[in-house]
Amino acid sequence: MAKAKSAFVCTECGAEYRKWQGQCSSCQEWNTLSEVRLASARPGSGAAGSGRAGYAGDHSRQIVDLGQVDLSEVPRLTSTFAEFDRVLGGGLVPGSAVLLGGNPGAGKSTLLLQTACKLAQQRRIVYVTGEESLSQVAMRAHRLQLPTQGLKMLAETSVETILAVAEREKPEILVIDSIQTMHLEDIASAPGGVAQVRESAAALTRFAKQTNTVLLLVGHVTKDGTLAGPKVLEHMIDASLLLEGGADSRFRTLRGQKNRFGAVNELGVFAMLEQGLKEVKNPSAIFLSRQEEQAPGSLVMVVWEGTRPILVEVQALVDESALGNPRRVAVGVDQNRLAMLLAVLNRHGGLFTGDQDVFLNVVGGIKVLETSADLAVLLAVVSSLQNRALPRELVVFGEVGLSGEIRPVPSGQERITEAAKHGFLRAIVPRANAPKQPPKGMEVIAVDKLSDALDAL
Template identity: 70%
Template sequence: MAKQKTAYVCNDCGSDYSKWQGQCSDCGAWNTLTEIRLGTQKAANQRFDGYAGTAGQQTEVQRLAEVDLADLPRFSTSSSELDRVLGGGLVPGSAILIGGNPGAGKSTLLLQTLCKLAESMEALYITGEESLQQVALRAQRLGLPTDKLKMLSETSVESICQIAQTHQPKVMVVDSIQVVHMADVQSAPGSVSQVRESAAYLTRYAKQTHTVLFLVGHVTKDGSLAGPKVLEHMIDCSLLLEGSHDSRFRTLRGQKNRFGAVNELGVFAMLEEGLKEVKNPSAIFLNRSQQPNSGSLVMVIWEGTRPMLVEVQALVDESHMSNPRRIAVGLDSNRLAMLLAVLHRHGGLHTGDQDVFVNVVGGVKVLETSADLALLLSIVSSLRDRPLPLDLVVFGEVGLSGEIRPVPSGQERIREAAKHGFKRAIVPKANCPKELPTGMEVIAVEHLNQALDAI
């Protein structure tokens, strides 16, 4: 067998070298050279026995309207929250990457999903980090059906594809991509070259055989997916399972999806029986005290295709340091500093000598700007020590000149608030509906001063 040729490429400038060196001679960057395989013509022409390549299925040019979509129907994962994040279900031939902190529940979620799917189709679960006994004990503890799911303990990518070719599963899980390896890549499992080549090989197999492939990925200290950035370009869907160890709730957020909308949010509760989907997330995030407290306010955010009510809390206290602290949990700290400047310039309230702490209850991360107005009003409530009404809900974007800008899906947000018993709402004027929900009073504002006068 001919020896596989390798090269070393700089991740910054793309220069290639025949052997590894610490510094790139062209751009001067240190420790940016990674190993890549130089494929041969034989390897390029290789196909799995019994299957043609994706390009080999269509050898002639077709019009876009003539492409047949009936060959790739979606099918459900039996979990409505997971289907929501995936865009409506699983697409044959798709590669899905699920990341998350250790203990977040990645393996538990996939084991539950595959045990249910195995009742109606061929499913294969490949584990490289755990033994088969450990997985079986978890399935027994969770009370899952185990008589149909096929298990495999293997870390060689070539062996995984050969065994999968024999059993021909419709859904396959590889747990995890950081522990599998290819024999002709001369580096340790988990390295940049191993992760890239292994993911490319597995993804190519999934495309050629129309197999749904789940890849479990590790995360770094800052919460991003470990491995090369090209890994996220190879796969079709990237999901992130978030949740702290002291919280019983987990959120599944889509970061990339070629078959549906991104930024969808699925909410699960970690129980003794595993991860259970939460049908009404607003109800769990609104478990508030019945006594009005200063600095507490409910806002309506938009996650994917549905509104969600969450509580934002603010604490403003006199600072004893030369540089007052600005700490935001679940919100962007840079946007918090900007909004405090807007509050001082256009609202007349000075917080330069105050420590400001803000927190979104329930561990939810708010990524949109509709939380601006609610955040500022909660800060004013804590600064003046004046509690806001419990039946008040607020949303709206605040501009640098103090104007209140409209946000998408304003009427749906108001209807969601009315459904949960809220009686008053402060919203941008452009989002004020013509027909108000029964029992709902809507205060439309155009400027920050009007919102401050309303409270």
């Protein structure tokens, strides 16, 4: 038998070392090295490190002049979900590897099963399940009232077996649920380990590239919301998507974190119903379901998600603190940025909140990752601090600098147009984003400083 070898692999970045050490020299993280026992690959085996050859259409070893590469656009395959296609950048690209992550119960398997069942009516698809039995998958498909004819199913966790079946069936789309359950025989470690996840993903990705197959992988996430497994896994794949949504909400958001074929930070919105996930055509409508009577601290802002504007309501609650250290709680925005904005409000707005508890919430569970929400956050805080409600027809966006200036944000004209479509009549925007001709029936107030925005209220 081949002599077993041992290596120490960093769970954060995937760096390998011959012996254990406290700190990883590559990513500078502490106590992230875990021992992995590796067996030398047998001749002719299908391990990822043996350089699998023999796939049909393998031209990757030929040297080609860059000027001779065909630049014709590769036809994309629709996923039957417009929101899914939007996050992917227009659809599934042949030969690409897409990783779909999310918390347990978010709907990862449901989304891919719905996609596979609908596409199987016209394309060759192999769905590999490593966590559920075939009867469990069939029961879920029946409950969701999905067409089951034509979808090829395989309950297997061995990567060698999966690749052999894929070579025989030649599918256009290969679904792996999930990558943490897959294993290679030549690697002597449990499924879900660093080496198994890395080498299994490498073997499957290599097959997808060489056979022009769309590879869809399901990935688990850790308790802090990051993708489980080695960090190098995110570098192997072409697109990394994250399906988010709390157990108490029926809405799910699909966000692109990495995409080699489209825009990053694109957002798709789905609703979880009895028949599975259903795409939401107008996300702004679900995020603007406000009460008839306007309350202090509530304001609508326009954020830019990927390639489209979305109207979102932000709520602020400012209350006198009974503690020596007032609380700063932010849900949906960066808490450190909230503390910075409160300091700007004190210095350049003349409003002191140092003895007040400040709570901030973005309605609908959406996470705002851009700085265009700064001005809306501050005005919502001022509204709650002074206990004065803002007009329902008011919409606000703009970045706030440390010197109190209001900086412009990208796509200002598109944001104003989207707000006008939803019936908003007034907008407070940075002066550089003010249009020469505002939309009909809408008043646009351009401001340069925070004091100007406060006066405009």
